[in-house]
Amino acid sequence: MLYSSDIQLIKPKKRWQAVNHSVLQQKNIQLWLCHLDTGLPEVSGNKCLKLKYHLLQVVQSGFAGVVTFGGAYSNHLCAVAASCHAMGLKSVAYVRTDELDITNPTLAFCQQQGMRLIALDRGRYRQRSEPAFITGITASHPDLLLIPEGGSSAAGSLGVSELDLASTPDGNADLILCATASGGTLAGIVNGHDCNALGIAVVRDASLPSRVQQLINKTCAEKQWRVDGSFAGKGYGHFDSNLLAFCRSMAAQKVYVEPIYTGKALAGAIKLVEQDQIPSGSRLSFFHTGGLQGLQGLRHRNLITAADFALLSGSMAD
Ligand SMILES: Cc1ncc(COP(=O)(O)O)c(C=O)c1O
Structure with a gap:
C-alpha cells in the first residue's frame, strides 16, 4: 500500500494549471504547472513527497517524532511541524539563527504546532552534515528520527520519484523543471x-x-538532467524588482509563486525559452514545489508590501 493509514494526512492531490506568457506563445511552448495539495496547507508541493518515507519510518520504527534543521523562514520546518502535529508526533528543529525571534511568523507557526526550537549560530549550523555533529544530535534525541535539511535524502527523493510529472493534460512532457x-x-x-x-x-x-x-x-546514470545556475542572482533569498514584477504578473492569472523558489525558477524557465535554450514546440512540466508560506517571512522583514503579500499569496483571489 503506497499510503498506509499512518500517513494518509499527507497524501497529496495533483492539480495541473496552464501558464500563459507572451514568450511561451512566441516560441510555441506549452508550460504546465503541477500542484500537489494535502489537507495541510504547509505540507504541499515537494514537502509531502519528501516527508512521506521519513514519516513512515518514524511510525514503523517506533520513533516518537522527528529532529531536523532549517533556516528561520524554512518551508521544510513548517512542513515538519504541521505534519508531526497532525500525526501526534514530537518535533524538534535546530534553527539557523543567533536568537529565536518568535515574532517571525514561520517560527511562531512551528511553535504553535508544538515544535521545540533550538537556535544554532551560523558557525555551528555549517557543521550540520558532519558525521560527528550528526552523532551528537542523534545521541541527544535517541527517540527521534533525524531528517536532513530540506528533507533531501534517499528517502526524500524516493517519495518525489513516485510522482508522475510527465503526463500533462496535453500529453507527455519533453522536459520537467523545478x-x-x-x-x-x-x-x-x-x-x-x-x-x-x-x-x-x-x-x-x-x-x-x-x-x-x-x-x-545508479540505474539512472544515463538519464539526461542538469542544474542551471544562471538564475540564482545574488543567492538564496535575494530577488530584485523585476522578479517581483514577474510574480505579480503570474498572480494576475492566478498562478501564485513567490520570489525565493518557485517564482525565481519559473522566471528562469521562461528566460531559457526566450534565449532559445529550450526547443520551440516543447511541452514543459514545471513542478510547483509549494513554499507560499515564505511570503509571510518576506512581509515580516518588510521585503514585500502588504499589497504584494495579498496578491502573491492569492488571499485576494476568489
Ligand atoms: C518551495 C520550495 N521549492 C523548492 C525547494 C527546493 O527543493 P530541494 O531542496 O529538494 O532542491 C524547496 C526546498 O525544499 C522549497 O521549499
Whole structure:
C-alpha cells in the first residue's frame, strides 16, 4: 500500500494549471504547472513527497517524532511541524539563527504546532552534515528520527520519484523543471522519469550538481538532467524588482509563486525559452514545489508590501 493509514494526512492531490506568457506563445511552448495539495496547507508541493518515507519510518520504527534543521523562514520546518502535529508526533528543529525571534511568523507557526526550537549560530549550523555533529544530535534525541535539511535524502527523493510529472493534460512532457536548492527534489524527478529534467538553482552553490548526483540511483546514470545556475542572482533569498514584477504578473492569472523558489525558477524557465535554450514546440512540466508560506517571512522583514503579500499569496483571489 503506497499510503498506509499512518500517513494518509499527507497524501497529496495533483492539480495541473496552464501558464500563459507572451514568450511561451512566441516560441510555441506549452508550460504546465503541477500542484500537489494535502489537507495541510504547509505540507504541499515537494514537502509531502519528501516527508512521506521519513514519516513512515518514524511510525514503523517506533520513533516518537522527528529532529531536523532549517533556516528561520524554512518551508521544510513548517512542513515538519504541521505534519508531526497532525500525526501526534514530537518535533524538534535546530534553527539557523543567533536568537529565536518568535515574532517571525514561520517560527511562531512551528511553535504553535508544538515544535521545540533550538537556535544554532551560523558557525555551528555549517557543521550540520558532519558525521560527528550528526552523532551528537542523534545521541541527544535517541527517540527521534533525524531528517536532513530540506528533507533531501534517499528517502526524500524516493517519495518525489513516485510522482508522475510527465503526463500533462496535453500529453507527455519533453522536459520537467523545478526549483533546486538542496537537490533532493530534482534527484527524485530524475529517478522517477525517463524524460529530460532541469533544476533551476535558486541558491549559489557550485556543489549542487554533485549533491543531486549522489541521490540519483545508479540505474539512472544515463538519464539526461542538469542544474542551471544562471538564475540564482545574488543567492538564496535575494530577488530584485523585476522578479517581483514577474510574480505579480503570474498572480494576475492566478498562478501564485513567490520570489525565493518557485517564482525565481519559473522566471528562469521562461528566460531559457526566450534565449532559445529550450526547443520551440516543447511541452514543459514545471513542478510547483509549494513554499507560499515564505511570503509571510518576506512581509515580516518588510521585503514585500502588504499589497504584494495579498496578491502573491492569492488571499485576494476568489
Ligand atoms: C518551495 C520550495 N521549492 C523548492 C525547494 C527546493 O527543493 P530541494 O531542496 O529538494 O532542491 C524547496 C526546498 O525544499 C522549497 O521549499
